[in-house]
Amino acid sequence: MLIATNPYSGEKIAEYPALNDEQMRERIALAHQAFPDWQASSYPERAEVLRAVAGQLREYKSELAKLMAEEMGKPVKEGGPEVEKAAWCAEHYADHAASYLANDVLPSDASLSYVCYQPLGTLLGILPWNAPLWLAFRYLAPALMAGNTCVMKHDSHVPACALVIADVFVEAGAPDNIMVNLPLTTPAVEKAIRDPRIAAVSFTGSSTAGRKVAAAAASELKPSVLELGGSDPCIVMADADLEQAADIVTLSRIINAGQSCIAAKRVIVEDSVYDDFIRRLKPRLEALKSGDPRSPDTDIGPLARDDLRQNLHRQVSETIAAGATCLLGGEIPAGDGYFYPVTLLTDVTPDMCAFREETFGPVMVVTPAANLDVALHWPTIPTTASAPASGQAMPKSPSRRPPV
Incomplete structure (x- = not known):
């Protein structure tokens, strides 16, 4: 079970079921099956989805800010701007992904040489609790606009935030399963990384956990992106x-x-x-x-x-x-x-x-x-x-x- 606790009172808010191994594999399969159609979509089609998602985020801004306050203690005066920042992120990549991912023509003695950016497949994002909306969309928005489908394993202390993010995609009319929520306990994460349908991993969190994620991904020869803590x-x-x-x-x-x-x-x-x-x-x-x-x-x-x-x-x-x-x-x-x-x-x-x-x-x-x-x-x-x-x-x- 995933237990949400209110840090203001120390009291349990609710319990949420975690996926077992079979359920986890089924969820990953859904995102994997959605990849071919999403990959074939155009940048304008993907952008339309991301803009609709941004609109849904703004519609529920006050509710999302309150939810962050209850699950991880963020003041609502910061939670509202975080929701806006997440919506801005979705819109930013909707507006700019086509130019960011345009072919790079390279000088060479061939008739034409260029770098072409193609989607990898189904990605796994492992996210922390401290910015539940912003850090989710910092992963989701560019990955989706690049044509990947996304599996999101959010921190176990913000399970309701993760559910709402998944609901936002549904209410925005996004194609089925381009983003799939994966409520897992920490010991199950390595199995998700090693699932053969996961093409790459994105992780935000502590250096200790980052080492484990990097080791598991590297042993499967899967690329990983790590954003770790630091004493700035x-x-x-x-x-x-x-x-x-x-x-x-x-x-x-x-x-x-x-x-x-x-x-x-x-x-x-x-x-x-x-x-x-x-x-x-x-x-x-x-x-x-x-x-x-x-x-x-x-x-x-x-x-x-x-x-x-x-x-x-x-x-x-x-x-x-x-x-x-x-x-x-x-x-x-x-x-x-x-x-x-x-x-x-x-x-x-x-x-x-x-x-x-x-x-x-x-x-x-x-x-x-x-x-x-x-x-x-x-x-x-x-x-x-x-x-x-x-x-x-x-x-x-x-x-x-x-x-x-």
């Missing part, structure tokens, strides 16, 4: 606009209660502006409101699971014990739900836990650096996370931009 750096340079930098860092770190692969998880600040930057950053963090994610006034909801909260608290505690200063938060609050307070850790050094490990929650980790060369070097120090999923440097003068 943000460098604040001495000539930066510190007010703007504090705004950007706050938004980047705190969105989705800090549970984002591309959040600014390590803020590295040049010494000469370090104290001034902290002085501007702290009140911004203090002003954030934690609470019921269904309330439009809530800035920060609970973490998605209690085990995530316990691990985050371990990281914070070890970092403080190693000598970091905790200016805000740092303690698990009393009461229901999986809340963790907005926490500000300063004077963090590269040997401390919160610098070496990816922190997945509302914890701001700030490190002083003697100069820009040091600041640029520190993110390259090996950590327990995968390579950063993103990074940014904030100078005011274009001449100080680091080389790309």
Whole structure:
């Protein structure tokens, strides 16, 4: 069974049946059987379907935002924009897939040489809980517009979100089974990867799980696309606009209660502006409101699971014990739900836990650096996370931009 739990209350919402092996194979077969007709469709025909799906997403935006709040704790003020972003993604690829996938003519001594992009077949997308709509459509929209059919194995903590995504395709009038929902428990995923009808795999999630997905796909000689977590750096340079930098860092770190692969998880600040930057950053963090994610006034909801909260608290505690200063938060609050307070850790050094490990929650980790060369070097120090999923440097003068 797949159990949906409300992270705001800690109470079980509902149970959903997971597929057994035979049912899984039957679902994959449906998507595989739908591939020839979908492959033969034109770009305008596929685009019409994706635009209809985008319209259905917008029609149910408020309901979808509430559902994300209930299943994984995302505030509705963020959930609504996520639905819009998913709809935009569907429309973007509907508008641009034909040009993105046009033949590339290559110079050669032959009469004509070109690269032709063709669909692979039936794809498997393994998705995380932290952006249930956006990350689903980041996989589905380009894959479908390329002529593939898609099997979606969503995270087991957002089963209702997965069902609604599948329903959206039906209500939009999409051809049968071009997108098939695959509610599986984690141990069954490897069997899906190895199913001979699956042509390739897309995975978004942790580095630990990504290694297992990559190994299974590679052993079957199937291509895989991996978007893994990372401890992303943000460098604040001495000539930066510190007010703007504090705004950007706050938004980047705190969105989705800090549970984002591309959040600014390590803020590295040049010494000469370090104290001034902290002085501007702290009140911004203090002003954030934690609470019921269904309330439009809530800035920060609970973490998605209690085990995530316990691990985050371990990281914070070890970092403080190693000598970091905790200016805000740092303690698990009393009461229901999986809340963790907005926490500000300063004077963090590269040997401390919160610098070496990816922190997945509302914890701001700030490190002083003697100069820009040091600041640029520190993110390259090996950590327990995968390579950063993103990074940014904030100078005011274009001449100080680091080389790309």
